Amino acid sequence: MSRFPPQPKILRMTRRTKHIAAVIAATCIALALLASALTGNQVQVDSGYRLAMGTFARIIAVAPNEAVAQKSIDAGFSRQKRVEELMSVYIPESELNRVNAKAHQHPVRVHPMTFEVIERAVEWSRKSNGAFDVTIGPLVELWRNAGDANQPPSAEQLAEARTRIGYDKLILDANQLTVQFTAPGMKLDLGGIAKGYAIDQSVKAMRSAGASAGMVDIGGDISCFGSPAEGRKHWRIGLQDPSRADLNMAESANLLVLQFATPSNDAIAVTTSGNYQRFTVIEGRRHSHIIDSESGQSSDALASVTIIAPDATAADALATAVSVLGAEEGLRLIENTPEAEGILISSSDVKRLIKSSGVGQYIKQ
Ligand code: AMP
Ligand code: MG
Numbered sequence: 001m002s003r004f005p006p007q008p009k010i011l012r013m014t015r016r017t018k019h020i021a022a023v024i025a026a027t028c029i030a031l032a033l034l035a036s037a038l039t040g041n042q043v044q045v046d047s048g049y050r051l052a053m054g055t056f057a058r059i060i061a062v063a064p065n066e067a068v069a070q071k072s073i074d075a076g077f078s079r080q081k082r083v084e085e086l087m088s089v090y091i092p093e094s095e096l097n098r099v100n101a102k103a104h105q106h107p108v109r110v111h112p113m114t115f116e117v118i119e120r121a122v123e124w125s126r127k128s129n130g131a132f133d134v135t136i137g138p139l140v141e142l143w144r145n146a147g148d149a150n151q152p153p154s155a156e157q158l159a160e161a162r163t164r165i166g167y168d169k170l171i172l173d174a175n176q177l178t179v180q181f182t183a184p185g186m187k188l189d190l191g192g193i194a195k196g197y198a199i200d201q202s203v204k205a206m207r208s209a210g211a212s213a214g215m216v217d218i219g220g221d222i223s224c225f226g227s228p229a230e231g232r233k234h235w236r237i238g239l240q241d242p243s244r245a246d247l248n249m250a251e252s253a254n255l256l257v258l259q260f261a262t263p264s265n266d267a268i269a270v271t272t273s274g275n276y277q278r279f280t281v282i283e284g285r286r287h288s289h290i291i292d293s294e295s296g297q298s299s300d301a302l303a304s305v306t307i308i309a310p311d312a313t314a315a316d317a318l319a320t321a322v323s324v325l326g327a328e329e330g331l332r333l334i335e336n337t338p339e340a341e342g343i344l345i346s347s348s349d350v351k352r353l354i355k356s357s358g359v360g361q362y363i364k365q
Contacts, residue, residue, distance in 0.1 A: 041064060042229045045070060046058070047061075047077070053083070053088075054084075057218040059072075059076045059206070059217070060214050062227075064210070071209045072207075072211035072214065075209040076206045079205040083113065083198040083201060086113060087117060089189060089191070096190060099114075100187045107179065109178050112177060115172070122167050124193070124317035124318065126167070128321035128324075130166075132317050132324065134189065134193075135167050135169065135186055135189075137165075137186070137188055138162075138164040139161050139293060139296055142157055143298065146282055147280030147281070147282055150283060152282050161296065163183070164187070192273075192290070192320035193316050195218050196221060196269065197313045200311060202223075203216055203223050203312075213228060220240075221312065222271075223267050224237075227263070236258070237258045241254065242274055242350050255353065258270060258308065258363060267311075269308070269310065269312035270306060270315070271319045272305065273290060275299070275302070275303060275323075290324060300347055301326045302326060302344055307319040307340055309341070311339070314337075318333070318337065321333060322342065327354050335357060341356045341362065342355075
């Protein structure tokens with residue numbers, strides 16, 4: 001089951017792909033120690049894929065020795081677990097569910113990490129003019145139930161859910177770390193941003209534990225920092241062809257390869273949102289898990305949106321926002337965000353890549 005709406009290069013699993021994924025995961029774990037290659041005086045350890053945040057996650061750590069590399073991998077995964085426990089709507093006792101249940105009755109005090117993510121989410125709700133909307137919860141729930149019932153929501157249901165949505169109906173108190181709703185039935189959903197935050201937090205935790213470089217991958221959203229070991233200059237990440245998502249991790253399913261040289265203090269993140277990754281089928285029609293709060297409908301114009309930015313939290317929110325905005329307005333938002341670049345693929349022509357002006361520097365020729 002998916003806790004945070006995942007990005008599933010690897011997901012969308014049939015029983016067969018589940019089996020293959022399990023074998024790959026087991027093999028990766030078994031090979032992890034063998035693969036800890038001694039490079040100069042740096043060691044690189046690969047965790048292999050593990051279940052985290054409702055999807056598959058993997059951490060590669062480069063450190064002066066294997067013990068430090070392992071410690072930083074553990075630190076990264078434990079930070080992901082903490083973020084999930086606080087912010088998942090799929091964990092009944094999560095802090096976010098407590099907020100959703102009580103914040104209309106009184107201000108609810110939250111953990112500083114939860115507050116930070118909600119604040120960042122509101123910031124992106126504003127920047128995207130509500131395309132990203134942290135209060136999208138009622139519509140997400142409505143569409144999830146519609147999927148279970150195999151019946152699209154009615155116009156009345158959509159109109160009613162929309163009365164409970166709007167990031168301007170949220171009151172945040174940064175001194176008290178409280179969250180309050182001004183309308184009954186409101187619900188926050190951090191599914192479009194929390195994975196990015198968990199990635200940034202994992203990178204921080206790894207650095208504190210002594211890693212000099214590394215890569216964190218949560219369901220295909222990735223951040224890399226520092227220089228890879230084995231004398232390589234670049235981290236390489238494949239951009240998957242949305243029409244061949246069933247090939248999972250096969251290299252042949254890549255449309256192109258992105259590469260990054262990240263000096264020791266820099267990190268770069270690549271996040272992807274898309275309707276090919278997670279969707280609901282209702283009466284034979286595919287609906288993205290990303291919803292436009294204005295129309296109440298699923299956002300299906302773009303098959304995938306990939307954002308490259310130093311900060312994974314921003315990249316995650318921006319990818320979701322651009323999925324709602326569509327190609328033209330979405331590209332404008334990317335161009336207006338100096339630190340971000342993007343590659344968009346339209347659902348109507350998955351072979352045509354729509355690129356932001358500065359993305360070429362990251363594409364391997
Ligand atoms: P991502 O895969 O990062 O694009 O996140 C998609 C998830 O974000 C969905 O599964 C919902 O939990 C949530 N979501 C859906 N629509 C929106 C929206 N318009 N604004 C913010 N979050 C959304
Ligand atoms: Mg997102």
